[in-house]
Amino acid sequence: MSGKNKREAVLELTGITKTYQVKQGMFSKPQPLKALGGVSLRLYKKDVLGLVGESGCGKSTLAKILLGLENPTTGEVLVDGRQIGPADRQLLARRIQPIFQDPYSSLNPRKSIEEIVSLPLVVHKIGDSVSRQKAVTKMLDLVGLPERSRRGYPGQLSGGQRQRVAIARALVINPEIVICDEPTSALDVSIQSQILNLLADLREELGLTYLFISHNLAVVEHLATRVAVMYLGRIVEEAPAGELFAGPRHPYTKALLESVLTPDPSLSVPDIHLGAQYPNPISPPTGCHFHPRCAAARDVCSTTPPPHLQSATSQVDCHLFRKGADGRSLVPA
């Protein structure tokens, strides 16, 4: 193995923007809403990239673009270094599969578990009915569902079992990358732990790469190898998980980590010193989008967009930092 930065990115996003036209009132004319304002990201093989950030900051929009469910307004999606256009959706779908939040609404209640799990094989015209049956058997075993459940229907399963079915369906066509959008937030903690353990095992067994979107930072810390933090359509910090949780740089990342409530009854709810000036995505704040809520903001923050700074392992967009003399580290500005 050569150095980390030489590892091959299985998936790469460069300068992705996504603009929606939205109406604010019944009679007003549509205005542009920039859901993504230039996102660049790399996903390395067998990494678990945790994607965190405030509600509405664009996480799901990014996931939909990766899945080919939405087209970016500008920017490129590269798979194994090759650019993916709208015509390559089939290819994208075979290699990248989703697991969504709600296992109750994402499974068709009228289809049997066997039909649900084998559907992607049918859609992509892979194998015949015998090989598809075999594939379903293998998948059910892999996700820990009993063989007899193949003839059952979603209504007969618990939330955790349904999420297992969704995982089996996502994995049946051997994707390399799995996009998990809040895969456990609708579930009990007792079921959440089963699913997290399963995802970790499958990563080892099948060499999978995950993009893992979640509001639960304790879960992200547990599972992720790298973490990207989003705020209002931009990635404001990205770093190896250990580095980010041990030493967050961006003030928004700090506020996020301070908001995590560990189950310690000797502590109370922390005061995170984060202003309540929630930004309007239709007319985002000038300069650094975060400045109206940032306790550390300087004059320059309200006028000038922050610099995009990269170190050997991480990146941050904030006026509080600059490149060190060695060109590879980030130091306080």
Added chain:
Amino acid sequence: MSETILNVEGLTVDIPLGSGTLHAVRGIDFALKRGETLCIVGESGSGKSLTSLAVMGLLGKRIQVGAAKLEFEGRDLRSLTPRQMQALRGDRMAMIFQEPMTSLNPAYTIGDQLCEALQLHRRVSKAEAMAQAADLLGKVGITAAESRLQQYPHQLSGGLRQRVMIAMALMCEPDLIIADEPTTALDVTIQAQILRLLADLKREMNLALILVTHDLGVVARIADKVAVMYAGEIVESGTAKAIFDAPSHPYTRGLLDCIPVPGKTKPGEPLGSIPGIVPSLVGDVAGCAFRSRCALANDACSETIPKRTASGEHMYRCVHETLISEVA
């Protein structure tokens, strides 16, 4: 010593279904004083919401509520007429529901909805009600309150709507607030802000708070007392310290093992889990409902389960009596 304002003993909720009766809540006890926060945690479907709704008198006619005692500020809630119950709700006791959008009326402004309860229960002018509404919006951390009062629910973000719901619950300065998963739909920074607000308001107004949640981090940080529910029963209750430092029921212990805890669980290592599923509560239910999933279960678990108490208020239901001392 502050007074007990809510006293519940032997609360049951039965729901008739085609296939029999669902014994959704099966005889639970709890009491709450002014200035106290009780957190109810537990498995999905264990009866947390039904318990809240039963106390508020908000369950439909079809659903049968029974209790040996159901007292609020010394009054027997079972003896009240629906009208009297309605007068109590929104005035002396208020509820914050999980999904703010379903409990705000999209056709009315925030201001109108906030003032409605106050004008209904107290003789105040619209102007006085509006002034109080603006004051409360400020308290719940909403800036530019005057202009917010003119807005409609859809013009607010989820976090703002949830704050409006909290302000609405506070309008008549109730003595008891029941909040059912008030922060589940919110992200962590907003969650922390809202929980701080609830804790501050509780202290300032000396009210009692019942918080239903499945987030154990929230429970640890905000609860004075905790009730852990499983399949319609409170299987363990006690102070937050007792529950987190000396969990004694196997379900409570299982629950605490399931969550990743930064600094305690190792990233990447398997988390604890509770295999199996909750049993059906339709028809006769006997013994410990957790036994099919419990590693410590034995024959005695199908019989009547004793209620064990340790140090003061700490209680749990299990055939094993050595669990508490094991941990202590």
